[in-house]
Amino acid sequence: MKTDVDGTSWNWVRQGTLGSPVVVLIHAVGLDLSYWEKQIQLLAPNYDVIAVDLPGHGQSAAPSADWSFEKAAAGIVAVLDDAAVRAAHLIGLSIGGMIAQEVAISYPARVRSLMLLATAATFSDEARAAMLQHAALAEARGMEAVLPFVHYWVTSETARDRPDIIDRISLSVLRLDASDYALIWRMIAGFDASARLGTVRCPTVVLVGDRDLNTPEAYAVLLAAAVHQGNTIVLPGASHLIPLDLPVETASAIEKWLAHAESHYEKGAL
Known part of the structure; x- marks a missing residue:
């Protein structure tokens, strides 16, 4: 399916059980909606599942030169509008989690709950500088130059035991336009929702891997503490x-969280 968002075509899929609670899956930079395949299969019997391709990824069009987190949040809401969905549980990975935060801040009535994986509300100056360097590297030398960083997105055990995962991510990264990739990383480098998260009152859980070098546990704790009903789970x-590192454990955490969040929603606690 396609949704036009301010002149940019967003691709999305919908699977599962119509009439059930809606779950929206938002992927990380370099990936696309197909990376949620296991989660979609798991959730489809009990949920109405929507997964999006972010601009510049998958089958969505390139982002506009002025793309921002505000525009990304508006894109998620536009998809919900096209799907005739009033409110949904949002599950976002990395930049997907940042976009989900922005939706909850700017469009609170559209969000039942937040599940934020490997993400942050803000970054240290050192991290921001590294992101800007990463963007400059891609722009100057092309996407091949950023491939070594793929190994830092998963554990060394995953890279060793599942070379197919590394190959798949690498192919996805190589399909990206270097200018679009650099634009997105500059956007991430400027992200700071920390002062606005106090308005987020929906149940929120932040998942973080104990070996995440990009968004470590300290970021997750700060994010969870900034919202009204936040918790942190370290995997x-x-x-x-x-x-990709822990597909079974992630699936279990998602199932448990959605059951918890939906029970609160049904009781009118949200």
Whole structure:
């Protein structure tokens, strides 16, 4: 399916049980909606599942030069509008979690709950500088130059035991336009929702891998503390792309969280 968002075509899929609670899955930079396949299969019997391709990824069009987290949040809401969905549980990985935060801040009535994986509300100056350097590297030398960083997105055990995962991510990264990739990383480097998260009152859980070098546990704790109903879950043995390192554990955590959040929603506690 396609949704036009301010002149940019967003691709999305919908699977599962119509009439059930809606779950929206938002992927990380370099990936696309297909990386949620295991989660979609798990959730489809009990939920109405929507997964999006962010601009510049998968089958969505390139982002506009002025793309921002505000525009990304508006894109998620536009998809919900096209799907005739009033409110949904949002599950976001990395930048997907940042976009989910922005939706909850700017469009609180559209969000039942937040599940934020390997993400942050803000970054240290050192991290921001590294992101800007990463963007400059891609722009100057092309996407091949950023491929070595893929190994830092999963654990060394995943890279060793599942070379197919590394190959798949690498192919996805190589399909990206270097200018779009650099634009997105500059956007991430400027992200700071920390002062606005106090308005987020929906149940929120932040998942972080204990071996995540990109968004470590300290970021997760700060994020969870900034919202009204936030909790943190640390998953041992996971790096940044938690669903790829620990697919079974991630699936279990998602199932438990959605059951918890939905029970609160039904009781009118949200």
